[in-house]
Amino acid sequence: NAGVTQTPKFQVLKTGQSMTLQCAQDMNHEYMSWYRQDPGMGLRLIHYSVGAGITDQGEVPNGYNVSRSTTEDFPLRLLSAAPSQTSVYFCASSRQGGPVQETQYFGPGTRLLVL
Amino acid sequence: KNEVEQSPQNLTAQEGEFITINCSYSVGISALHWLQQHPGGGIVSLFMLSSGKKKHGRLIATINIQEKHSSLHITASHPRDSAVYICASEGGSEKLVFGKGTKLTVNP
Numbered sequence: 259n260a261g262v263t264q265t266p267k268f269q270v271l272k273t274g275q276s277m278t279l280q281c282a283q284d285m286n287h288e289y290m291s292w293y294r295q296d297p298g299m300g301l302r303l304i305h306y307s308v309g310a311g312i313t314d315q316g317e318v319p320n321g322y323n324v325s326r327s328t329t330e331d332f333p334l335r336l337l338s339a340a341p342s343q344t345s346v347y348f349c350a351s352s353r354q355g356g357p358v359q360e361t362q363y364f365g366p367g368t369r370l371l372v373l
Numbered sequence: 374k375n376e377v378e379q380s381p382q383n384l385t386a387q388e389g390e391f392i393t394i395n396c397s398y399s400v401g402i403s404a405l406h407w408l409q410q411h412p413g414g415g416i417v418s419l420f421m422l423s424s425g426k427k428k429h430g431r432l433i434a435t436i437n438i439q440e441k442h443s444s445l446h447i448t449a450s451h452p453r454d455s456a457v458y459i460c461a462s463e464g465g466s467e468k469l470v471f472g473k474g475t476k477l478t479v480n481p
Contacts, residue, residue, distance in 0.1 A: 289467070298473065299473060300377070300459070300461075300470070300471035300472050300473045300474065301459070301461075301471040302471075303468055303469075306467075306468070308467065316468065346414065348416060350416075356467035356468075357406075357467070357468070357469050358403065358404050358463045358467060358468070358469060359403070359404060359421075360421075361418045361421060362406070362418055362469075363418070364415070364416040364417070364418075366414065366415055367414050367415070367416075
């Protein structure tokens, strides 16, 4: 199993550009989530999904969109990039019970720089 | 809202030392997680516990539900244990709240 994969590994954007961060998992996990990690702060939840067709907002959702058309994929879209979105983004998945009750598996991360 | 605090923020040890990292949280929870973030950035789950103690190799995690406190211990520390250790606890329905992490450096 590849586990949780993310692409790209690194991206530079200009302010106002849009892009999609890809995330896929091959463990048939129902629960998937996106986090951002900034210096001096803990991981913060952006959006999450408890299954295909179901998404919800986390702690810091503004400026991001998600969709979940399949169990495997959970892309994160930046609509109009801003320098404040410079961060490292992690995708994670867990079994149906969610990350509180189940082990969470993380992707390798995407480092995003917005100029 | 659950607040998760870790201490210390940074920890430097000599190889072979016994390490303790602390985590406290403000709201009663059903489970607490310890994760390890490698210097390259990857994050792996170490422990999930709701009571008592768990052990895996040289790593031991304990939790005291009444005191809302958990500790991660590393026995006979090694330079390969150098990483950021992150505590996370329940932050509402199906969500986790993460601490800021403890950066551990083990010198040979």
